[in-house]
Structures are given as C-alpha cells and as structure tokens.
Amino acid sequence: MATTDRQLATLALAHALNAAERGLPVIPLTAAKLPALRSPHPKGSARPACTGRCGRPGHGVHDATTDPTAVRALFAAAPHTAGYGIACGRGPHRLIGIDLDADAVGPAVRPDGHLGAQTDGALRQLALQHLFTIPPTLTVLTPGGGRHLWLTVPADVVVPSSASRLAPGVDVRGTGGYLIGPGSHTPYGSYRLAPGTANLPPAPCPRTLLRLLTPPVRPAGTAGxxxxxxxxxxxxxxxxxxxxxxxxxxxxxxxxxxxxxxxxxxxxxxxxxxxxxxxxxxxxxxxxxxxxxxxxxxxxxxxxxxxxxxxxxx
Missing domain, CATH: 1.20.1280 (Monooxygenase)
Incomplete structure (x- = not known):
C-alpha cells in the first residue's frame, strides 16, 4: 500500500522530534527538499531580509528549533511535509556536512561510512594531498547513491557552504545551510543512516580539513x-x-x-x-x-x- 502524504508528514515529524531531542535544530521540508513553509512576507515587501524577527514562521533555516512544542507547531503549519532539515553551524553541536555525490564516493567506500584504504574519488585524493583522515562519524546515505558525512566545528568557526570548491563532487553544507535528516522522503527514495554509523556521534572536523573549509583571507595587494x-x-x-x-x-x-x-x-x-x-x-x-x-x-x-x-x- 502506497504511503500517503499524511503518513509521510507523521513520519517526518517523528524523525524531526527525535533529532531535536538530540540537540539538532530542525525545520520541515517538502519532498523537493525545500523549506515547507512559505515566507510570510510578500514579494517586494519592505522586509525581504527578515530572519524571523517578525515572530511568524516561514524563514527557512532561521525557523530551525530544538523545542518540541515549536517543532510540532512548524510541522502542523506545513501539512505537505515529507522530511526535515537540520540547521548547520548551530549550537550545541555546530554541525556541518561533507556532501559526496555518487561519483565522489567511489566504489570502495565501506558500508560503515569509513573511507577505506582503496577508496577512489575526489575526497580521498584531497585527504591524501593534505594528509588528513576522516574519522568514523555519523553518515547519511542519499537516494542518489551519495552520502553526507556529519562533522562538528568549534563555536568560533564559521564554515561557508560551497559546491565543488574543495574538489569535484564534494559539496559543503555550512553555516546558514541545512542537511537533510535521515528518514526524509523524496520522489527518488529516502535518506537513511549508513549501516554501522547510527550510534556514532558527529566527529570533530579534522584541523587540516577545517583549514581547507575556511581559507584565510589574504591581505589586499598580495595577489600576483x-x-x-x-x-x-x-x-x-x-x-x-x-x-x-x-x-x-x-x-x-x-x-x-x-x-x-x-x-x-x-x-x-x-x-x-x-x-x-x-x-x-x-x-x-x-x-x-x-x-x-x-x-x-x-x-x-x-x-x-x-x-x-x-x-x-x-
């Protein structure tokens, strides 16, 4: 029997409440992986830069919360929810995600989320180039065959989101962005925890990788x-x-x-x-x-x- 929209919304809420209980701020998402609540501000209004100060929901990742009552209210206002997002860079965990597409993952990544010695792909090449290793960490498998590696960063570090800046097929979900939570549903399948990683906490981001994620600003005039x-x-x-x-x-x-x-x-x-x-x-x-x-x-x-x-x- 096909899963109904109501059932998807109920499942998404249950997963989101579980994440919120673990200290991860969440928002409801549609099956298209977009925030499920529309902005309360009409296009062209005088408050296009509002991040929730108006007190109404509909501000994307700025709505993210760990308060179970607030989570329920957000999901109740978005009946077509099929998943949930987890805000990156927010306390207490300061979560970021390394998003590997199917090509970047390579055929030799072990099911437990570790990057094996024979792992092919851009992230392994980057790790070899800069001499760092990815520690065992909670890992989410995507419907398209990729994976999200969850890492944490210090409170004073802001990691920008990027697409293929580190390496081809390696995206970064940083501060101001969000990760798709495991259990979220899309037309192409569901996000799920990689076997063997469900009980792992998000590992601290290796220092070398963190430096690559937050390149220092060079003094003006040094280029060339x-x-x-x-x-x-x-x-x-x-x-x-x-x-x-x-x-x-x-x-x-x-x-x-x-x-x-x-x-x-x-x-x-x-x-x-x-x-x-x-x-x-x-x-x-x-x-x-x-x-x-x-x-x-x-x-x-x-x-x-x-x-x-x-x-x-x-």
Missing amino acids: TAEATGTAGHRPPRGLEQGEGLVHFVRAARAGERNTRLFWAACRAYEHGFGEALAPALTEAAVRAGLAAHEARATLASAARLTAGRSEAA
Whole structure:
C-alpha cells in the first residue's frame, strides 16, 4: 500500500522530534527538499531580509528549533511535509556536512561510512594531498547513491557552504545551510543512516580539513606579487606547495574527468594568485593524464577568465 502524504508528514515529524531531542535544530521540508513553509512576507515587501524577527514562521533555516512544542507547531503549519532539515553551524553541536555525490564516493567506500584504504574519488585524493583522515562519524546515505558525512566545528568557526570548491563532487553544507535528516522522503527514495554509523556521534572536523573549509583571507595587494616582481617565471610564489597537490590531482585524472579536474585545479591556483606560475605544470600533468595539449591550454584559459578579479576580492 502506497504511503500517503499524511503518513509521510507523521513520519517526518517523528524523525524531526527525535533529532531535536538530540540537540539538532530542525525545520520541515517538502519532498523537493525545500523549506515547507512559505515566507510570510510578500514579494517586494519592505522586509525581504527578515530572519524571523517578525515572530511568524516561514524563514527557512532561521525557523530551525530544538523545542518540541515549536517543532510540532512548524510541522502542523506545513501539512505537505515529507522530511526535515537540520540547521548547520548551530549550537550545541555546530554541525556541518561533507556532501559526496555518487561519483565522489567511489566504489570502495565501506558500508560503515569509513573511507577505506582503496577508496577512489575526489575526497580521498584531497585527504591524501593534505594528509588528513576522516574519522568514523555519523553518515547519511542519499537516494542518489551519495552520502553526507556529519562533522562538528568549534563555536568560533564559521564554515561557508560551497559546491565543488574543495574538489569535484564534494559539496559543503555550512553555516546558514541545512542537511537533510535521515528518514526524509523524496520522489527518488529516502535518506537513511549508513549501516554501522547510527550510534556514532558527529566527529570533530579534522584541523587540516577545517583549514581547507575556511581559507584565510589574504591581505589586499598580495595577489600576483610574484608576477609583479618578475619572479613568476623563475620560481613559484610562497605557498605553492599547495600547487604540487593540485598537479598530482590533475595527473591522477581518469578518462572522463580530465577536463573537470584540470579546470577545478586551475581555478584554485588562479584564485590563490599562482595560476600563471603553475600553468605549465598543470598543462604537463593534464597531458600525462591523456588530455590533448590544446585542450589543456583552452581549459586553463577558461579558468583564468572565470577567476579574474577573485584573488583581489578575497
């Protein structure tokens, strides 16, 4: 017998109350994974930036709460609920999520959520490049074959959300965003806990990974220093050890991902001010991986155009 909308809403509320009891602030979501309550402010109103100060629900993640009475009220006001979201960056846990799509997960990730020694994919490459490991942590499997790794961060750290900034297929659910809670339903299936991780608490984010998630703001005027002093063609700028990891990342690309990896690595290099210095090494790495030299140069040029001005803005 098919599950009715009422049953989905009841199940979602039960899961949300369980999460709230564990100190995780929740909001109701639709089957499309969007906040289930509409904004109380009409489009074009004078209060487009209201984050709930008006006292009415309908402000997305700003409605998130751990108060069971308030949770019930939110869900009662949203009868078409099919799931729930968990606000990231909020106390007491300061939760964030590493969102791996099916390609980034790779075939060798163990069912318990650990990243095994043979794990393929962008996150493993990133971990090898920067010498960190993901500790055992609560992990949620998505209907599309991906997974969300739950981690916690210190109270004084703000982690921005991002899409494929760390690596292709690796997204970050940070402060101001939300994670889809296990038990939530979508037209493509349900979110569920990975076997063996249900009793694990969200692990603290490794320090090295945390630094990657919160890149320091560089002083204005530092971008392009090597080029300005005429040293870019002779030696790489300070900090270009990062570039070595980017080169290895491109060199390890397989068929079907060479252009994607090269473009991502080039964007990171240009954003950090050493794109021109690293371009020859990136080109060589892409060619070794099997990409034609003219394709590699075109991809690097596209990355340079896309990131123009970003390093100065940082």
